[in-house]
């Protein structure tokens with residue numbers, strides 16, 4: 322196991338009706354004027370936004386609002402949010418929604434207290450300072466509610482990049498599984514896929530002797546395999562949604578990723594798809610992961626065989642471990658298809674003729690120098706081969 326530090330100071334309030342405490346929590350974490358940031362309207366239709374405003378009003382907290390965050394959140398609204406916060410003297414950003422709203426909120430929080438262009442952070446500069454951010458999560462997926470990360474699409478070129486820094490870890494996150502019951506099944510399945518991807522991207526490591534985190538990841542994957550179909554079958558199953566919601570947080574606050582190298586090639590390869598075609602991140606990952614895994618499998622076939630046996634219940638073939646490894650990848654693919662995820666470029670709305678463009682932005686865009694690195698280092702030809710496997 323590698324040396325590591327782990328600092329994850331988010332306060333979590335989990336369970337039914339917890340969102341009604343939001344005003345008190347904003348006060349507790351130092352807010353006196355709030356930006357309520359939200360997406361395309363699901364929180365208005367569900368009545369959640371009204372309850373949030375009532376809670377802030379009860380605590381005597383003034384607020385301004387900025388809705389309209391799109392899935393795969395855009396740089397334009399971030400600039401608008403930064404200007405609004407400066408103009409209004411906002412000192413606390415409250416994200417009410419999914420990963421896109423939370424990531425847009427984090428970008429605004431960092432941009433308000435920075436002299437330069439906030440995109441500097443999405444080009445490699447660490448976020449050292451930001452306004453405090455609180456979240457009320459409405460979809461279990463991205464894990465942004467407990468992560469130090471934010472992913473934004475730059476509208477000048479339509480490419481997607483991430484930024485990081487402990488300063489943007491949410492001060493508090495309210496997780497009420499009942500709020501996810503209004504999700505369409507497709508979005509629920511996209512969230513399940515993203516959570517599983519966050520686990521796989523950590524499982525694929527080149528670090529030896531990491532049994533504790535291997536076992537934790539396997540437990541979370543088994544939980545997703547058990548609870549995923551239950552929630553797709555019955556969207557009102559609160560307990561299944563509760564387990565998925567906490568698994569989503571655990572999968573990405575890095576508790577299960579410490580002390581080990583991680584992959585993230587599937588995420589990088591997918592991000593170009595959701596940036597160009599505006600598909601859901603989870604749906605893109607459902608198509609990307611099996612292709613990447615088949616392509617890199619021989620780098621450490623026993624690691625793929627291990628997850629196949631321990632998580633997917635495949636029979637170990639000691640003479641031909643690659644057979645076991647492949648069976649595990651196919652089990653993952655079939656599981657994702659069974660919950661309603663796409664299986665190829667066509668179902669995703671992606672086009673084969675765009676592959677050269679996708680590869681170029683992926684390996685050369687925004688300061689990269691011809692390859693991406695992770696479990697295996699992949700050059701332009703590798704990435705093109707992987708995209709072709711998805712067709």
Ligand code: NZQ
Nearest residue numbers: 360361362363392393419420421459462463465470503504
């Ligand atoms: O915009 P509204 O109207 O709210 O609708 C949203 C949106 O259309 C809808 N939705 C959310 N909660 C709902 C609901 N509809 C009905 N009832 C509810 N309770 O679902 C749609 C998707 O929302 P979005 O916020 O985009 O989903 P998600 O949480 O999957 O976030 C995806 C974004 O997170 C990034 C992705 O790249 C993508 O841009 N990621 C962020 C990470 C991080 N910050 O740590 C890590 C991830 O790997 C990921 O890359």
Ligand code: ZN
Nearest residue numbers: 463515518602
């Ligand atoms: Zn993800």
